[in-house]
Amino acid sequence: MKILLNHIPNTLNYGSSMMAENLVYYLSKELGENTAFVCDSKSDEDLQRIKESTNIKELSVDRLAGTEIPGRSALSKLVNYRRFLVEKVRKYENMGIVGMIVLGGDDLSEYYxxxxxxxxxxxxxxFSKYMRVFLAGQTVGPFSSWRVPLARRMLRDCIVYTRDTLTKxxxxxxxxxxxxxxxxxxAWLDLPMQNDKNIEDSILAKYxxxxNEYIVLVPSGFAGQFTKNxxxxxxxxxxxxxxxxxxxSLAKKKIILLGHxxxxxxxxxxxxxxxxxxxxEVSSRQRIIPIFDEMLPVEARMILGNGYFTITGRMHAAVSTSQMGKPAISLSYSVKYxxxxxxxxxxxxxxxxxxxxxxxxxxxxxxxxxxKVEYVLSNYDSLVSRIRPAVEENKKLTMTQIEDIANKLKEKSYR
Structure with a gap:
């Protein structure tokens, strides 16, 4: 079975990569050894990172992704767009692709x-008129103006798995x-190599x-989502x-600066x-450890989850911290938080x-x-006790999604 996997062009976005890794890893387990994925990764290096993280080799780069829409002007491109897409779907069908999975989180939103x-x-x-299209782990919208009726019509045949009740x-x-x-x-599921103690020990020793002897800051580089200044x-x-x-109260803890x-x-x-x-300030520099290295998403999760708590402008850094049972203070810029x-x-x-x-x-x-830092320090134990059962419930709901996608892909008839 061959599946088209979309919205994972950049695996150096650890959040997107985590979602892709878990989808590929757990869905392959459900569907069996003969499952292959055609991914819209922008490079072979991006694809290799997913292979390394999952130990799954049946992945290939989608050579049709990003193909230019024919036409010299905006109007001619618009006129040709639907025909162009139908031709593209036919090519995918000839490749043996039976369905498309579009990964979350919030690419289907106006603010991105x-x-x-x-x-x-x-x-x-x-695509959804010709094959099964699954929108997995999604925050969709909210839309405004003319995009509301457009989304209502365009998404009606897609199978949508939301990542929160608000979206549902x-x-x-x-x-x-x-x-x-x-x-x-x-990303709420354990990453494929998350329980490998050697990986955990190695990445912590490296820095x-x-x-629990450090806190982590993840300052989002996407400043424009927060302020124009x-x-x-x-x-x-x-x-x-x-x-x-x-x-x-934090005098003995290091301050880790981590990119996500x-x-x-x-x-x-x-x-x-x-x-x-x-x-x-000079007085703070000896405690600050900046991390500029690229790493696997599981290594980033190990650093986050072994800290005392996290302050982050990237949502998936909060997910990883919480997934490993620790509090994360999130600086929010959208409804997804x-x-x-x-x-x-x-x-x-x-x-x-x-x-x-x-x-x-x-x-x-x-x-x-x-x-918020003072709040976390004052309520640390109660926060941790709340996080753990909530994470387990999220894992169950996430795994049910993967099982349902697998069952629907196994169905012989689409319509």
Missing amino acids: AGSRIALELVRLRV HYLLKDLRLKKVYESRDL DLRP WARYNLRWLDIVNGLGTLE VVQSDINDDRNVIRHIVNQS KGVLGEGLGMKDLIIEARGDDLWESGKIVILVMD
């Missing part, structure tokens, strides 16, 4: 995709879709880390680090880390609504973060 969302919705509509209600009530199932983010954004992360350095998206562009988390390292971490994990009290120029320009964001 912008105007491009229309083209993706049309693509999903065309939105799809059922607002978009009035029928094939909607509540599930959870694919001279001991469990990039200079102030970098400065406030620096203020947070310096503020942590003054807390007596390290794709070497303007949104690379390491850009903010470099600023912090270069500008931090409320759905995945607030509702799904029951950790509304660890989320900071962090979007807005005033928060970063005035420095209010630093006060909010430091207040």
Whole structure:
């Protein structure tokens, strides 16, 4: 059985990679040895990282992904788009592909995709008329204006597994879709090599880390999601680090700066880390350990999960921290944080609504973060006791999603 796997172009986004690894690994177990995946990874190196992380070799790069739409003008491209997509589907069918899985989390949202969302919705509509299309572990929307009726029509034949209750209600009530199932983010499952003690010991030893003797900061490089003022954004992360350095209760703990998206562009988390390292107070520098290395997602999870707690602007860094039973303070810029971490994990009290120029320009964001740090320190044991059973419930819902996808792929007839 050959399956098309979409929305994993960059495996240096550890969150996206975690979702891909778990989907490939656990679905292969359900479907058996003869399962192969054709992935839209942008390079053979990206594909190799998934192979290395899962020990599954039946993966190949989709050579049709990103093919240019024929036409010289925008109008001619639009006219040709549907025909172009149908021809593409036929090529996939000739390759023996029986279905397409589009990975979450929130690519089908306006705050990431912008105007491009229309083209993706049309693509999903065309594909779902000819083969099974699964949207796995998704936060979809919310949409506005003309995109609401478009999404309602284009997604009607897709099989959607949401990663939170909020998305499920939105799809059922607002978009009035029928094939909607509540599930959870694919990253909640144990990563394929997560229980390998040698990997854990090795990555901690590499940076001279001991469990619970450090805290982790993941400063998102995607500053534009929080504020237009990039200079102030970098400065406030620096203020947070310096503020942590003054807390007596954390005096013996190292401060780890970890990137969770390290794709070497303007949104690379390491850009903010470099600023912090270069500008931090001398008194704090001996405790700060910046990590600039690329690593496997499981190694990033080991670092996060063995810390005392995490402060993060990347949602999947909070997922990994929580998945290993530790608290994570999340700086939120979208509804996905409320759905995945607030509702799904029951950790509304660890989320900071962090979007807005005033928060970063005035420095209010630093006060909010430091207040949450004090809250975590004062309620640490009760937070940990709440996290563990919630994670187990999320794992069960996530695994049910994979089992259901497997069962539907095994069905001989699509219609």
